Amino acid sequence: MREIEGLVESFKEARMVYLTTFRDGEERSRQMTNFNGDPYDVIWFPSEMKSRKVEDIKEDPKVLITFPAQNKGDYYEITGRAELADEEATARKWRWWYLYWHPSQKLRFWMPGGAMTPERAIINVNPVSARLVKKT
Numbered sequence: 001m002r003e004i005e006g007l008v009e010s011f012k013e014a015r016m017v018y019l020t021t022f023r024d025g026e027e028r029s030r031q032m033t034n035f036n037g038d039p040y041d042v043i044w045f046p047s048e049m050k051s052r053k054v055e056d057i058k059e060d061p062k063v064l065i066t067f068p069a070q071n072k073g074d075y076y077e078i079t080g081r082a083e084l085a086d087e088e089a090t091a092r093k094w095r096w097w098y099l100y101w102h103p104s105q106k107l108r109f110w111m112p113g114g115a116m117t118p119e120r121a122i123i124n125v126n127p128v129s130a131r132l133v134k135k136t
Contacts, residue, residue, distance in 0.1 A: 001040055001127050006069060007063055007076055011039040014067035019045065019083075019123075021056035021063055028056060034067070039078055043125040044085070057082045063125055073135030078127050085122035085133050093122045 010035070011017075020029040025029055030053065035045045043065060057063065067079040085093065 001129055003040070004076070004130050004132055006132070007039055007130055010067060010069050010076055012037055012085040017065050017067040019053065019063060019065055019125075022060045023054050028052065029066075037129045039065075039076075039128060039130065043078070043080065043127065044093060045123045045125075047123050049119050049121045051121075054084070054123065056121065057084070065125060069132055075133050076130060077133055078125075078130045080125040080127045082123050084126045085124050089124075090120055090122045094120050097120075 014034050015029050017034045019032045020027050022028075026069045032045045034043075061081045061083060063080050063082045065080065068075050068076050084090075
């Protein structure tokens with residue numbers, strides 16, 4: 001993937017990004033919390049196995065990640081291929097994500113249902129291309 005000016009800085013600042021999946025000719029977008037720092041590396045998101053986005057990815061792994069650029073109205077779009085992480089990575093990343101949102105649990109080293117349950121998923125997006133979309 002070629003480097004694009006301003007992409008890294010805007011990606012790091014974007015705490016919320018849009019993840020778009022495709023199914024049956026339909027686009028489905030939803031907000032996702034962004035804990036990632038490098039848009040040129042694997043981008044991951046916690047999810048649930050029974051979610052619509054996971055079902056969409058199983059049918060079509062192509063996804064888009066969009067987030068604002070520095071100039072008002074402009075945005076970046078990253079095209080990628082999504083896959084589900086293995087059980088070990090899912091347990092590790094889910095625990096980290098959960099403790100980020102529930103810091104009081106750090107002292108207890110406890111998570112409801114343990115670090116891994118069959119319901120949990122990590123979506124890994126492998127970036128393929130990126131572009132800056134300028135407002136017209």
